[in-house]
Amino acid sequence: MSSSGAVKKVVIAGGGTAGWVAAAALSKRLQGLVDVVLVESEEIGTVGVGESTIPPVTLFHNLLGIDEQEFMRATDATFKLGISFENWGQVGDRYIHPFGTTGKGSFLADFQHYYLHGLTQGIDAPFGDYCVELQAARAHKFAKPQGQGEAPLLSYAYHLDAGRYARFLRQFSEKLGCVRIEGKINTVTQHTNGDIRSLVLDDGQEVSGDLFIDCTGFRALLIEQTLHAGFERWDHWLPCNKAVVVQTQSAATLPPYTRAMAHDAGWQWKIPLQHRVGNGLVYAADFLSDEAARQRLLDGLETPALMEPRVISYQTGRRKQVWLNNCVAMGLSSGFIEPLESTSIYLFMNSVIRLLRLFPFAGVTPALAAEYNQQSVRELEKIRDFIILHYHQTERRDSPFWDYCRTMTVPDSLAQRIELFRDSALAFQTGDEMFRLESWTHVLLGQRLKPQSYHQLVQQIPPQDLSRHLQQIRDTIGRAVERLPSHREFIAHYCASGLQ
Ligand SMILES: Cc1cc2nc3c(=O)[nH]c(=O)nc-3n(C[C@H](O)[C@H](O)[C@H](O)COP(=O)(O)OP(=O)(O)OC[C@H]3O[C@@H](n4cnc5c(N)ncnc54)[C@H](O)[C@@H]3O)c2cc1C
Incomplete structure (x- = not known):
């Protein structure tokens, strides 16, 4: 097999969510052109977390022709309309970062300027009252439009069972011809130019x-242990480096959102699935011991645990090159920001789409790898900034952890965004950015950043017109949410897995 010739066979190392996402997309879209093989080791297993997603997952499934109801039944999935951030700006605070759009701005001034002007006029409805996803989330309601005028078109993602999702994608991929090989990779052999030639199993x-895709998780067996791509650490900005996780029985409520509750050395998640709840306590080991974290997690459980808690260690940062020689790293082997905004699954779905767009049919070239690497880092750094924002923009002064986060130096790119919003309420998004203007605005306001001014153009609107405009938006949303069924009812008739 040549090290620089046409790519006819792709070998995926690792069968966690990243490996099977890559296998599903390549098997589906490159069927007949390229053979796909996946090697995984049951003995090693997978990281076993990663259950909250963001809306582009629905596009990815469409690209693959995955049937939503079948997928949701198979993975005990529920719908997600956003994340509830609790205790972040200050202990006792709560805001929801919703999906979808908020309010209605104009060509020259985005909606937050109208909202802020409204506040000065005594219209003090919260920013979230102008977002239908947020209001539906608060009311624990959900529906998909089945006919005209029946339900608003909500922007949503899923909570899913990670283990079942990997199995679902495995079946999907194998039906399309992907060959799975069970075994532990013992040695990685290389051509003289450094390209990977083969994986030798135990x-x-x-x-x-x-072409090899490294999906071996934090081990990064190919991209780091073999090719030494290097790692850029981000733990000075994202100091949490451990999580203790446990699954619990279902709770009485089924909120269509993830909960992210800050504590004095990190935060805790609750992810409601149909048949259980996923729980995890994320913490910085410099500020909280494993035993204290474990106890804190157990003390905060609402329903009985289904397993012993398990500690996962990680390091935030990125692989310096994710495409090196004939190897592309995806998933945890490519780096990890942290789970706060549920971006990891999205990132490797986008990585595999990027690979399909730049696929080296005629052979790997430095130009293809360079383009891939540049696109990847641009995307990742923007998400990194967005996540750092949650830690840094806070008024919490109740622990050394929050003192560190509040006073740390942040990347210039983020410092500029914060300054711009503080000065003039301006938020922006660039073309290749995952988190849109509304996301930035919800989090900036939710984290208690108060803009000192806003766009003066909105002052030209007569007060009664502004009041009517804002009232109309709230009324339309209120009526739409009123008509929605509960999230639980919708799941029951749309995609019940039978495990509830
Ligand atoms: C605490 C935490 C919470 C998270 N929460 C979220 C979330 O809510 N949303 C989200 O999008 N993401 C989340 N993530 C990230 C998400 O879990 C991962 O991105 C996702 O599970 C993909 O993991 P992976 O497939 O890269 O690695 P893994 O699941 O670790 O899979 C690695 C695979 O490689 C195989 N392997 C390794 N070495 C060998 C070998 N020598 N031979 C053969 N096979 C081998 C393993 O057997 C396994 O199949 C979270 C991560 C952490 C740490």
Whole structure:
């Protein structure tokens, strides 16, 4: 097999969510052009977390032709309309970062300027009252439009069972011809130019290929242990580096959102699935011991645990090159920001789409790899900034952890955004940015940043017109949410897994 020739066979190392997402997309879209093989080891297992997603997951499924109801039944999935951030700006605070749009601005001034002007006129409805997803989330309601005028078109993502999702994608991929090989990778062999030639398994079997996808998780067996791509650490900005996780029985309520509750050395998640709740306490080991974290997690559980709590260690940062030689790293092997905004699954879905767009049919070239790497880092750094914002923009002064986060130096790109919003309420998004203007605005306001001024153009609107405009938006949303069924009712008739 040549190290620089046409790519006819892709070998995926690792069968966690990243490995099977890559396998599903490549098997579906490159069927007949490229053979896809996946090697995984049951003995090693997967990281076993990663259950909250963001809306582009629905686009990814559409690209693959995945049937939503079948997928949701198979993975015990529920709908997600946003994340409830509790205790972040200050202990006792709560705001929801919703999906979808908020309010209605104009060509020259985005909605937050109208909202802020309204506040000065005594219209003090919260910013979230102008977002239908947020109001539906608060009311624990959800529906998809089945006919004209029946339900608003909500922007949503899913909560899903990670283990079942990997199995679902495995079946999907194998039906399309993907070959799965069970075994532990013992040695990675290389061509003289450094390209990977094959994976040699513990039983002596040799799996060779033209292009290798490293989905071996934090081990990064190919991209780091073999190719030494290097790692840029971000823990000075994102100091949490451990999580203790446990699954619990279902709770009485089924909110269509993830909860992210800050504590004095990190935060805690609750992810409601149909048949259970996923719980995890994220913390910075410099500020909280494993035993204290474990106890805190157990003390805060609403329903009985279904397993012993498990500690996962990680380091935030990115692989310096995610495409190196004939190897592309996806998932945890490519780096990890942190789970706060549920971006990891999205990132590797987008990575595999990027790979399909830039696929090296005629052979790997430095230009393709460089383009891929540049696009990846641009996307990742913007998400990184957005997540750092949650930690840094806070008024919490109740622990050394929050003192550190509040006073740390942040990347210039983020410092500029914060300053712009503080000065003039301006938020922006660039073309390749995952989190849109509304996301930035919800989080900036939710984290208690008070803009000193806003766009003066909105002052030209007569007060009664502004009042009517804002009232109309709130009324329309109120009526739409009123008509929605509860999230639980909708799941029951749309995609019940039978495990509730
Ligand atoms: C605490 C925490 C919470 C998270 N929460 C979210 C979330 O809510 N939303 C989200 O989008 N993401 C989340 N993530 C990230 C998400 O879990 C991962 O991105 C996702 O599970 C993909 O993992 P992976 O497939 O890269 O790695 P893994 O699941 O670790 O899979 C690695 C695979 O490689 C195989 N392997 C490794 N070494 C070998 C070997 N020598 N031979 C053969 N096979 C091998 C393993 O057997 C396994 O199949 C979270 C991560 C953490 C740490």
